[in-house]
Amino acid sequence: MSTATSNQNIATRPGPVGLAVHCKGVTKHFGKGDSKVLALRGVDLDIKYGELMMLVGPSGCGKTTLISVIAGILDRDAGECTVFGADFANLSGGARTKWRGANIGFVFQQFNLLPTLTAAENVAVPLMILGEGRHAAVKRAYDVLATVGLADRGKSLPSQLSGGQQQRVAIARALIHQPRLIVCDEPTSALDAVTGHTVMRLLKGVAMAQDRALVIVTHDARIFGFADRVASMNDGSVVSVGTPAELEAVHRH
Amino acid sequence: MTRVALQMLFGDKMKFFALIIGLTFSAMMIAQQASIFTGYAGRSGAWIRDTSQGDLWVIDPQMEVFIDQKRMTNTQLQRVRSVDGVAWATQVFSGFLNARLPDGTIQAVRVVGLDDATLMGGPPRMVHGTLADLRRDRGIIVNSNDLGNLLKPRRKPGSPELGVGDRLDINDNEVEIVGVYSKSAEFFWEPVVYTTFSRALTLAPPERKLTQFIMVKAQPGQDLAQLQSRINAATGLAAHTGAEFAWLTTRYILIQTGILINFGITIALGFVIGVLVSGLLLYSFVLENTKNFAALKAMGAGNLTLTTMVLVQAGAAGVIGFGLGVGVAGVTGLVISDSGSLAFQMSWHVPVFTGVAILICCCVAAVVSLGRVLRLELSQVFKA
Structure with missing residues (x-):
């Protein structure tokens, strides 16, 4: 099943021109009564096509909650949030899962590779979820593994790969179905500095395209330079958005 | 995704073997006890079936078992x-x-x-x-x-x-x-x-x-x-065919000796063990794979896909456990019964009955586990 086919039944409306992701006044809380925590306090954030946006900020500031709302994993309480014009609030559970599968690729902090599947089979999983036959999906997985420099490791189990190689497999998995939005959660936090840079170069090199956007949540200041723009979050709000140079200047002052 | 589900199951060797051993033991216990019960039930009417020259047995209407001394x-x-x-x-x-x-x-x-x-x-x-x-x-x-x-x-x-x-x-x-x-x-x-x-x-x-x-x-x-x-x-008087007369005897023995209840308890015990073992181990397997299931769901696997995966895992474990259990029960039963001391008769009803019992075990296990999978907190995919 192609991405285009899987989108045919999803009602979308054009988002603001040139924006892949548009969030306005997004709020989200967890818990009830005295234990109620406001995780997002009216977040405004736009991500353009072809842009690599990094979300940075201290632990508990709402970065992960925001990408969860953007990816349709969590429901927002209030505000607007569209991804390529689609508003998850208007989609049923099944349609939302289907849309997410076709349009969003994920790179997780702990890779989340299935330990009993080979690297190629792991990479092929999103295609199989979309209905592609196993043989064709695994064949395509080898092509994508080649783009991340792991053509010869397709038959390896995750346990036989280094952390950097596992993350490259995870990147290949996030790309195989050609999603338009790629969401990465701390992609370099489990890696050393050199491997982290290699992974980021790869992400920027193979994942970026004019019709695609990349959102990366990170604490890792060593990779800020790879971003087109950086959104700083604090206490559930986006406090500033700018280029890495602008962010550095703000910090210098 | 069926093969992915099976690879997940077979890959966790410890859990898989524990699950298979539990289901095998359960199936073996159910099949063996049911076969011995069938054997005893069959033996109770054996003399009547051996004596088959006539079409009908005419007896005193009060006779309940063929050794009953109610003569005419x-x-x-x-x-x-x-x-x-x-x-x-x-x-x-x-x-x-x-x-x-x-x-x-x-x-x-x-x-x-x-x-x-x-x-x-x-x-x-x-x-x-x-x-x-x-x-x-x-x-x-x-x-x-x-x-x-x-x-x-x-x-x-x-x-x-x-x-x-x-x-x-x-x-x-x-x-x-x-x-x-x-x-x-x-x-x-x-x-x-x-x-x-x-x-x-x-x-x-x-x-x-x-x-x-x-x-x-x-x-x-x-x-x-x-x-x-x-x-x-x-x-x-009461005229019975051989099958009716044999059943009259069998029914009397089953009721009067308590054999039905005794074997029933053992079979029920096998079933309970099967439900508990398969339920706990499959649930534990799902629990350990919660993050993987959550990742699959995040990547677009819907509830139907995940449900199918869990059912395939439970079904595969059930089929293997059933096959091994009935096989082991059959072979050991036949070997021991060759000596003539064990009333062992595995009629076609026994594998069917055992299969249904194991199917129920696996369904219970799958339902318990599915509750976990379908109520996944998806945001945990982003947790370290």
Whole structure:
């Protein structure tokens, strides 16, 4: 099943021109009564096509909650949030899962590779979820593994790969179905500095395209330079958005 | 995604083997106990099935089991013979008497007296001699297995086994073994000794009613059900086909001995073990894979896909556990039952019954686990 086919039944409306992701006044809380925590306090954030946006900020500031709302994993309480014009609030559970599968690729902090599947089979999983036959999906997985420099490791189990190689497999998995939005959660936090840079170069090199956007949540200041723009979050709000140079200047002052 | 589900299951070797061992043990326990139960139930009517020369058994209506000493007067035989559609009818004596073996061993035996003229109602297979040898003076025929067991002289160690030509006493009347027969294993253990009807009457204490059964052969083309009705109406007795009479006996034994409840408890225990083991281990497997299932869901796997995956995992474990369990039960049962001591009969009902029980185990396990998968907190994919 192609991405285009899987989108045919999803009602979308054009988002603001040139924006892949548009969030306005997004709020989200967890818990009830005295234990109620406001995780997002009216977040405004736009991500353009072809842009690599990094979300940075201290632990508990709402970065992960925001990408969860953007990816349709969590429901927002209030505000607007569209991804390529689609508003998850208007989609049923099944349609939302289907849309997410076709349009969003994920790179997780702990890779989340299935330990009993080979690297190629792991990479092929999103295609199989979309209905592609196993043989064709695994064949395509080898092509994508080649783009991340792991053509010869397709038959390896995750346990036989280094952390950097596992993350490259995870990147290949996030790309195989050609999603338009790629969401990465701390992609370099489990890696050393050199491997982290290699992974980021790869992400920027193979994942970026004019019709695609990349959102990366990170604490890792060593990779800020790879971003087109950086959104700083604090206490559930986006406090500033700018280029890495602008962010550095703000910090210098 | 079916293959992915199986790879997830087979890849976690410890859990997979524990799950298979649990289900195998459960299936084996259910299949083995059910087979032994079936074996005992089958043995309870074995003598009736072995005695298949007639079409109908006519008995006293109050008789509940074939060893019940509720006899009829021999005039009933004439009344049965006069019913329209009866080709022939013969009487059979059956009663428990004490035998004394040459070394003084006392053993209760069931003496079966066959119609002197026709010898109808005899054993299914002769090993030594012929049924007609019963017409010889003092003749009796004994079972080959009993000669090495309950009819073995055991008061004096080293006494030889009895055989054709040897003599013993039954109710203080001397008789001679003139033949040896073989038969199916029975629920009742007393040796069955065949003789003629008239000789059985000389062995047994005098009573007014001496006919235990009347064996009836229907005329060709007769409807058995209608013939049964006619016999019942004309004589006030109860006419049964062999299958009905065997079931009458089996039902009585199942109820009166508590065998049904006892085997039922063991089978239920096997089922409970299966549910608990498979439920806990599959749930534990799903619990350990929660993050993987969450990742799959985040990547677009819907509830139907995840449900199918869990069902495939539970089903695969169930099929393997069922196959191994029934296989092990069958092989061990057949090996042990070859010695004749184990009442083991794996009829087609047993694998079907076991399969349904294991299917229920797996369904319960899958439902318990599915609750976890379908209520996944998806945001945990972003947790370290």
